[in-house]
Amino acid sequence: MPADRLRVDVEGRPLELSNLDKVLYPAVGFTKGEVIDYYTRVSPVLLPHLRDRPVTRIRFPNGVDDKSFFEKNKPAATPDWVRVETLPAPGSTKGRDTLDYVVADDLPTLVWLANLAALELHTPQWRVGTHPDLMVVDLDPGPPAGLAECCPVAVLMRDRLALDGVEAYPKTSGKKGMQLCCPIAGTQSAEEVSAYARRIAQELEQAHPKLVLSRMAKNLRPGKIFIDWSQNNAAKTTVAPYSLRAERVPSVSTPLTWDEVEAGGRGRRPAVRPFTAAEVLDRVEEHGDLLAPLLDGGPELPGGS
Structure with a gap:
């Protein structure tokens, strides 16, 4: 050999x-x-x-x-x-x-x-032979906004989803953005999940037009956080939790605590940032799997689009 x-x-x-x-x-x-x-x-x-x-x-x-x-x-x-x-x-x-x-x-x-x-x-947000059991909301910052600016939008999204009984769990993308992962019942189509995510994104844009964007037009994105509801399309995939990313350093799509996100939204330390492979292994040792609740299922989403 x-x-x-x-x-x-x-x-x-x-x-x-x-x-x-x-x-x-x-x-x-x-x-x-x-x-x-x-x-x-x-x-x-x-x-x-x-x-x-x-x-x-x-x-x-x-x-x-x-x-x-x-x-x-x-x-x-x-x-x-x-x-x-x-x-x-x-x-x-x-x-x-x-x-x-x-x-x-x-x-x-x-x-x-x-x-x-x-x-x-x-x-994808679905498992083999099933409807989606996850809804993913991708928070994509338009420069000069970055991961820190995603934090207050993540909190706004979390609180709005909670009104419908939907729990959201944050993770970094491993690059410049953040994703909220929400366990759902697995009884609705990808189209229904996308329609719900789009409606909530539009609500937040109307309430916070200087901060939030729900439309895909790139010329509107500078300085705002685009809530990409289309991530729930059946053909789309999302980087898996704990996956490496192809950045300059071996950064990882890292589960976060809400305390970290809330502190990041207030500009406090420790700032939310991309974490490396070694740091993530330390975090798992400390926290376990912060996204374990995703594996337990969730509610059916309210209807309407």
């Missing part, structure tokens, strides 16, 4: 890891071996959020400073023990009716994907 390859057994599954010393985040020297180590260590809290969800990968075979590619279909030479589901492919850029999606239900699959330099893991 070549010196840059290592055979391992992961929960009874044989894997051949390669190029573990290859640097995937050049600015900080973070290697593929460290990517695999991170995903292995964070797997107890990550895997429940991936379970039964087809995973879209963004792969960076030569690191974050080089070319990347989206991958929805199973890659060549996928091991026969990897779970694959043939599912409709709404919005396929190649015009395909179905794709063979990988579902990362277990640690061997997660390690296999990390070894393919699948740095980013994105999932």
Whole structure:
């Protein structure tokens, strides 16, 4: 076997890891071996959020400073023990009716994907064979606004959703924005969920027009927080909690506490910011999975659009 390859057994599954010393985040020297180590260590809290969800990968075979590619279909030479589901492919850029999606239900699959330099893991709001069981509200700041400016909008959205009995749980996108994840009953279509999210976004824009935007026109975005309700479209995916992002440093889509978000909205320390892989592992040690309530289900959304 070549010196840059290592055979391992992961929960009874044989894997051949390669190029573990290859640097995937050049600015900080973070290697593929460290990517695999991170995903292995964070797997107890990550895997429940991936379970039964087809995973879209963004792969960076030569690191974050080089070319990347989206991958929805199973890659060549996928091991026969990897779970694959043939599912409709709404919005396929190649015009395909179905794709063979990988579902990362277990640690061997997660390690296999990390070894393919699948740095980013994105999932839909629905599980295989079901309606959406999550509503995701994406808060996208228009420069010069940033993550700090997302915080007061997140609180406004949380409080408005609470009037309808909907609980919201915040996480960073791992980049410049924030997402609110809301467990729902899984009895309504993606169109109904999107319509509800759009109505709430429009309400907040009307009440706070200098701060909030519900329309997609980019010329309106500078200095405002765009509430992207369209994230609930059946064809859309959202970066998974605890997924790495392809930034200068190995930042992570990180669950937050509401105390942190409220403090961020008041400009107090500690400021909400992108967290790195090492910091996230420390946070999991301290807090456990702050998004665990997403796994328990939620209410049906009020009707109307």
